[in-house]
Amino acid sequence: MPDTAGAIAAAKAIDALLRGWPIVISDGADRLVLSAVETRISETESASQCDEMLISAARAATLKIINQRAAARPDAPVMIRTMEPLNNVAAMAIADPAQDLANPLKGPFTALPLESETIAEAAMILARQAGLLPAFIIEGEETVTPQAAITASDAKAYGDARMLRIAARARLPVATSETAEIVAFRTMADNKEHVALVVGERDASLPVVRLHSECLTGDMLGSLKCDCGPQLHEALKAMSDAQWGVLLYLRQEGRAIGLINKLRAYELQDQGFDTVEANNRLGFATDARDFMIAVNMLKLLNVDQVRLMTNNPDKVGRLEQGGITVVERVPLITPDNPYNRRYLDTKRDRTGHQL
Numbered sequence: 001m002p003d004t005a006g007a008i009a010a011a012k013a014i015d016a017l018l019r020g021w022p023i024v025i026s027d028g029a030d031r032l033v034l035s036a037v038e039t040r041i042s043e044t045e046s047a048s049q050c051d052e053m054l055i056s057a058a059r060a061a062t063l064k065i066i067n068q069r070a071a072a073r074p075d076a077p078v079m080i081r082t083m084e085p086l087n088n089v090a091a092m093a094i095a096d097p098a099q100d101l102a103n104p105l106k107g108p109f110t111a112l113p114l115e116s117e118t119i120a121e122a123a124m125i126l127a128r129q130a131g132l133l134p135a136f137i138i139e140g141e142e143t144v145t146p147q148a149a150i151t152a153s154d155a156k157a158y159g160d161a162r163m164l165r166i167a168a169r170a171r172l173p174v175a176t177s178e179t180a181e182i183v184a185f186r187t188m189a190d191n192k193e194h195v196a197l198v199v200g201e202r203d204a205s206l207p208v209v210r211l212h213s214e215c216l217t218g219d220m221l222g223s224l225k226c227d228c229g230p231q232l233h234e235a236l237k238a239m240s241d242a243q244w245g246v247l248l249y250l251r252q253e254g255r256a257i258g259l260i261n262k263l264r265a266y267e268l269q270d271q272g273f274d275t276v277e278a279n280n281r282l283g284f285a286t287d288a289r290d291f292m293i294a295v296n297m298l299k300l301l302n303v304d305q306v307r308l309m310t311n312n313p314d315k316v317g318r319l320e321q322g323g324i325t326v327v328e329r330v331p332l333i334t335p336d337n338p339y340n341r342r343y344l345d346t347k348r349d350r351t352g353h354q355l
């Protein structure tokens with residue numbers, strides 16, 4: 001059964017974090033009151049200073065802070081204390097790797113024992129779901145009033161792909177096919193409007209299917225840094241050439257770290273890091289996408305066998321795990337250019353793309 005109460009608590013917590021309000025995350029005996037560094041608003045002067053922060057393992061490694069809790073897993077978030085109280089600007093410099101070159105000297109810090117790894121990890125999940133940098137200020141219980149309360153396990157209920165349903169469908173003639181239908185999905189677990197375009201007339205043949213993750217820069221602005229725009233158009237053309245096909249337009253911008261964090265990753269790429277290193281340095285997984293959303297969209301469309309257009313074997317594996325049979329993988333190779341060559345090389349060499 002989908003966890004409705006958990007999803008509601010998570011949605012409220014994410015909303016509060018985006019507004020700069022403190023939240024409380026609890027887990028059994030432990031609780032932590034925290035605000036996202038990026039949006040934190042301090043209502044009173046006394047609340048504006050802080051000396052404890054929760055940061056990602058990757059960020060701690062970059063700042064050369066060793067997790068001092070012997071039992072902690074190497075990728076567990078790290079709690080730090082600064083010598084001097086910090087204001088929001090100084091806290092942001094600790095949180096954001098983009099400022100490292102301009103502002104290399106930070107600290108000294110002490111790593112504190114992490115009372116609850118589960119709470120710390122829940123905070124990291126909420127930051128990613130909110131599209132915020134995964135860095136938090138620990139607030140004093142007596143100085144702030146939390147605006148949302150959530151348990152660590154509720155954080156994991158957010159985005160539960162099972163809560164998806166078809167909300168609207170309509171004919172949508174497009175440039176590559178006059179017989180296309182758009183199907184929009186709604187989920188109460190997040191506020192993302194995922195969409196499918198069913199191209200052509202459904203028949204007994206296996207559909208060509210493309211899972212396309214949102215890329216504002218590539219899809220809309222013609223960015224040359226990635227292959228998304230050309231892949232989108234190539235896929236639509238392939239679907240009209242075949243008898244029919246289904247394009248899923250998944251609202252997982254930046255491999256699900258959100259547009260702003262993706263642009264932060266671009267800033268790091270301008271400094272020399274590749275797409276994988278940039279994600280990791282920001283404190284995110286290399287690929288944070290949840291393909292169960294795609295699985296459930298296909299099931300709601302009564303599509304359970306596909307010819308999948310992708311170069312990414314991980315997409316094939318994740319669809320199969322969800323119960324969709326990938327009868328064939330159809331490569332989707334688009335021309336490279338001087339701006340996306342390194343990105344494509346990294347996909348081939350580090351994330352197993354067959355390019």
Ligand SMILES: Nc1nc2c(ncn2[C@@H]2O[C@H](COP(=O)(O)OP(=O)(O)OP(=O)(O)O)[C@@H](O)[C@H]2O)c(=O)[nH]1
Pocket residue numbers: 211212213214215216226228231252253254255256257261262265266275279309310311312315332347353
């Ligand atoms: N975080 C991050 N996301 C990126 C970057 N470049 C592109 N993206 C995102 O990556 C996603 C690309 O998704 P897809 O083309 O569906 O997937 P893929 O894993 O490349 O696999 P293919 O099916 O072979 O294209 C989009 O959400 C883009 O916004 C980057 O440098 N950093």
Ligand SMILES: [Zn+2]
Pocket residue numbers: 215217218219226227228229
């Ligand atoms: Zn792109």
